[in-house]
Amino acid sequence: MGKIEFLDQQGSFRVYQPEDYSGLYFPLAGDGGLKSCITPTLGGDSKRDQNHFLMEPVSIENLHNNKNTRNFWCRIKNRGYWSACGSSAEAEFLRFTGEQEKSVLEAGFMWQKLTRTSAVHGLKAEITSFVTVDGAMEVMMTELTNITEEPLEMTPIAVMPVYGRSADNIRDHRHVTSLLHRICTTDYGVEVTPAMSFDERGHQKNHTTYFVYGSTGEGEAPAAFYPTVGEFIGEGGSYLIPEAVRTEKPGAVAGSKAEGKEAVGALKFAEILLKPHETVCYLTLGGMTDERSQIEPLTASLRQRSQVKEAYDEVKRYWTKKVNITFKTGNPDADNYLKWITFQPILRRIYGCSFLPYHDYGKGGRGWRDLWQDCLALLLMDPSAVRQMIIDNYGGVRVDGTNATIIGNAQGEFIADRNHITRVWMDHAFWPFVTTKFYIDQTGDLEILFEKVPYFKDLQSKRGTDHDTGWDETYGKCQRTEGGVVYFGSVLEHLLLQNLCAFYDVGAHNEMRLHGADWNDALDMAWENGESVAFTSAYAGNLKEIAHCIRLLEQETSCKRFEIAEEMGMLFAGGRELYENVEKKRGILDAYLEKCAHNLSGQTMIVKAEQICSNLEEKADWLMEHIRMQEWIAEDEARGWFNGYYDDHKNPVEGCKDGKVRMMLTSQVFAIMSGTATPDQIRKICQSADKYLYDEKAGGYRLNTDFGEEKMDLGRMFGFAYGEKENGAVFSHMAVMYANALYRRGFAREGNKALQALLNAAMNFDNSRMYPGLPEYYDLSGRGMYAYLTGAASWYLLTMVTEVFGVKGVMGDLVIAPAFMPEQFDAQGNAEVKLIFAGKKFDIRFSNPEKCECKKEWIKSVLCDEKQLEPEAGAAYAVRIKKEWIKQLDAEKEHVIKILFGR
Ligand code: G1P
Numbered sequence: 070m071g072k073i074e075f076l077d078q079q080g081s082f083r084v085y086q087p088e089d090y091s092g093l094y095f096p097l098a099g100d101g102g103l104k105s106c107i108t109p110t111l112g113g114d115s116k117r118d119q120n121h122f123l124m125e126p127v128s129i130e131n132l133h134n135n136k137n138t139r140n141f142w143c144r145i146k147n148r149g150y151w152s153a154c155g156s157s158a159e160a161e162f163l164r165f166t167g168e169q170e171k172s173v174l175e176a177g178f179m180w181q182k183l184t185r186t187s188a189v190h191g192l193k194a195e196i197t198s199f200v201t202v203d204g205a206m207e208v209m210m211t212e213l214t215n216i217t218e219e220p221l222e223m224t225p226i227a228v229m230p231v232y233g234r235s236a237d238n239i240r241d242h243r244h245v246t247s248l249l250h251r252i253c254t255t256d257y258g259v260e261v262t263p264a265m266s267f268d269e270r271g272h273q274k275n276h277t278t279y280f281v282y283g284s285t286g287e288g289e290a291p292a293a294f295y296p297t298v299g300e301f302i303g304e305g306g307s308y309l310i311p312e313a314v315r316t317e318k319p320g321a322v323a324g325s326k327a328e329g330k331e332a333v334g335a336l337k338f339a340e341i342l343l344k345p346h347e348t349v350c351y352l353t354l355g356g357m358t359d360e361r362s363q364i365e366p367l368t369a370s371l372r373q374r375s376q377v378k379e380a381y382d383e384v385k386r387y388w389t390k391k392v393n394i395t396f397k398t399g400n401p402d403a404d405n406y407l408k409w410i411t412f413q414p415i416l417r418r419i420y421g422c423s424f425l426p427y428h429d430y431g432k433g434g435r436g437w438r439d440l441w442q443d444c445l446a447l448l449l450m451d452p453s454a455v456r457q458m459i460i461d462n463y464g465g466v467r468v469d470g471t472n473a474t475i476i477g478n479a480q481g482e483f484i485a486d487r488n489h490i491t492r493v494w495m496d497h498a499f500w501p502f503v504t505t506k507f508y509i510d511q512t513g514d515l516e517i518l519f520e521k522v523p524y525f526k527d528l529q530s531k532r533g534t535d536h537d538t539g540w541d542e543t544y545g546k547c548q549r550t551e552g553g554v555v556y557f558g559s560v561l562e563h564l565l566l567q568n569l570c571a572f573y574d575v576g577a578h579n580e581m582r583l584h585g586a587d588w589n590d591a592l593d594m595a596w597e598n599g600e601s602v603a604f605t606s607a608y609a610g611n612l613k614e615i616a617h618c619i620r621l622l623e624q625e626t627s628c629k630r631f632e633i634a635e636e637m638g639m640l641f642a643g644g645r646e647l648y649e650n651v652e653k654k655r656g657i658l659d660a661y662l663e664k665c666a667h668n669l670s671g672q673t674m675i676v677k678a679e680q681i682c683s684n685l686e687e688k689a690d691w692l693m694e695h696i697r698m699q700e701w702i703a704e705d706e707a708r709g710w711f712n713g714y715y716d717d718h719k720n721p722v723e724g725c726k727d728g729k730v731r732m733m734l735t736s737q738v739f740a741i742m743s744g745t746a747t748p749d750q751i752r753k754i755c756q757s758a759d760k761y762l763y764d765e766k767a768g769g770y771r772l773n774t775d776f777g778e779e780k781m782d783l784g785r786m787f788g789f790a791y792g793e794k795e796n797g798a799v800f801s802h803m804a805v806m807y808a809n810a811l812y813r814r815g816f817a818r819e820g821n822k823a824l825q826a827l828l829n830a831a832m833n834f835d836n837s838r839m840y841p842g843l844p845e846y847y848d849l850s851g852r853g854m855y856a857y858l859t860g861a862a863s864w865y866l867l868t869m870v871t872e873v874f875g876v877k878g879v880m881g882d883l884v885i886a887p888a889f890m891p892e893q894f895d896a897q898g899n900a901e902v903k904l905i906f907a908g909k910k911f912d913i914r915f916s917n918p919e920k921c922e923c924k925k926e927w928i929k930s931v932l933c934d935e936k937q938l939e940p941e942a943g944a945a946y947a948v949r950i951k952k953e954w955i956k957q958l959d960a961e962k963e964h965v966i967k968i969l970f971g972r
Pocket of ligand 1: 591
């Protein structure tokens, strides 16, 4: 009991008595439209965006005191009244008297089924909840069965409370905004159309109607309605024991109206006589629309049980198909967890980082770095749209190398900062190239680098240090030239600019300035003097890889020269003397920023590919050497790590003094990933991480050791209790990137340890207390926190596919270079992954009966669709299949690649 039991290989699972665990919630959403969350007692909420909540917005702390949940009540003659979802005073009471009702929850992608049985009331209920694929409605199908041997006379009442306004009003004018409500009842339901909306956009005419409709499984309308909270719960009443349930209140008929009240879609159905073992079905629909006339046709399409069943099956089919990567390792439960991890990036695309109970911040949308990293998973699952997405996103880069941080709803829509100098996150310019490079590897499409894109323009200038007072709304949001035309630069120019500006933007120790923060949002209090060595490493890695990309570009397209904005020329200055001189570097950056503070000249210059490459490589080499020399902390012969930060007092943050160890994982991850750390240093880092950061029960590698100090000169993270979130939790995103970096550098065993620890902690339900998936972090005790919406999932998936299974693109060719540990094969020595590559379906099967190391030397044969493939001479990977060859494969068929290992 209390464990997750999987029902199939598509992630569907079961958990008994789910209400016994705190903080459980489940996402239900359409592909667009409604985004809901639902708890084991049908709490949670449902919304379209920040300004349109159908149900009252909930945060995690509301889950155990949120009483105005969805509900389904039965008033049964001689047997009292029963909440079929266990959201009642009685159910709460029974949980503590040892007479708890039996409940089981089953769930899969975007659907949940709750089954509860009450011997006292003589009923079993199955409540299936989902949101239609188009996101138009949340559906609740309640099926009640008489489990006694006698007929039951009962009155059913379905409930969906209607909040009907912006999340802003949860405290800001909660009552006043209820005065705007115009409520009416129709034949099948309750509609709420606020007269106006009061929110961040000001007072506006409202066009949205919120509705709760219902019918019996045969399509019969409710008999009466309780459309206001007052009528439903009664004076002094409660949602846990509402008056309309306790007493036989007549309720309102269709066509009635109410104004200025809190609303609820409480639908009373006709009294029925349920025979022994007979089942009856009721349907409840909730939604919102800006076209009121659409409510009737919309709801009529789901008025019968058969229609709802069909919509439910469609939901299952649709989302199962979307999650189109399947792993088979030796552990079927782990494979099912991996299914959920694969689903998580899809959830973050839908919910952003704002709309689930732990994620009660932001107003929807995603941040810049999340946007780019989520593309990594998309590139594996649904690459078709990614090319344009990448191009459009580059339109958010400013000519000073920073970028827009407020991202609009439409792709490529960025919102100008009109008021203040907003924060510059110094890591932001790092991520676009990471994604672009992966895109190029997977597709071989180097041409993307030539695509012309505008630059973003707003009031901010000079990397967040100044305002361009010459700018206003009439200028527009695209960078212009002196001639007044919008300037377009290549994708290559954009990414060069991002990485080069970062190169010069250094602090006192010649490491890149931290500005508002880096990846760790909570390192946000060292604006003046903070430096992030962690991301200096990261950018050094980028500079090297960009050079590599340009060399490929030169080879493939024989393009030897590139056009760039003339102003940029100065950023290619070189030489050790310059690199070592902080003042000179800043001088170059300042001169550049001054030149393009308002307009660009519009003049361009031609630079040779070779010149760019050697310049970038020289810069990268210097950076890495500088970090190795200056930042390495050698504890002893066996252990050591990199200092990753300087605080606002210009002091190094990490170290080992008087037996007190200060070590941060992020600093190590980027030193390893970028190639800054030498193999010997990596070994020492691993030893240190194992000693100071590893905690198996809590998911593996913590983000940092306990500094035992509130560092007001570095960031709010030190205000968090140790072991929580960015202060020393096992933060999945960074722990996975640690694994990824280790794999990339050939430390597969160490990488596997990090991946496995994260997964094991999640799978230990008694401890993690979360549905399948990876949490944003594990708290000190190992409880999974902030379920579903984390960039860790994209990176986990990426690492599993491209490193563990080793299936990845190299200039569009498919290469396979697995790095399995023996335990990652099943008993017969098999492992398998099914995925899409270059639009073709592949089933890649590894067979290793002797469980030998997955070295190239041990490959006995490689077959694709039973045809023998010859391994490429001299290459490090087992298999390379040319893109031309993949092109001619049948797109409908699944192509089986078999790789046999043996001694
Ligand atoms: C969250 C944010 C991410 C940030 C990280 C650390 O991580 O979304 O942008 O870098 O916190 O502050 P997530 O778990 O969502 O990837």
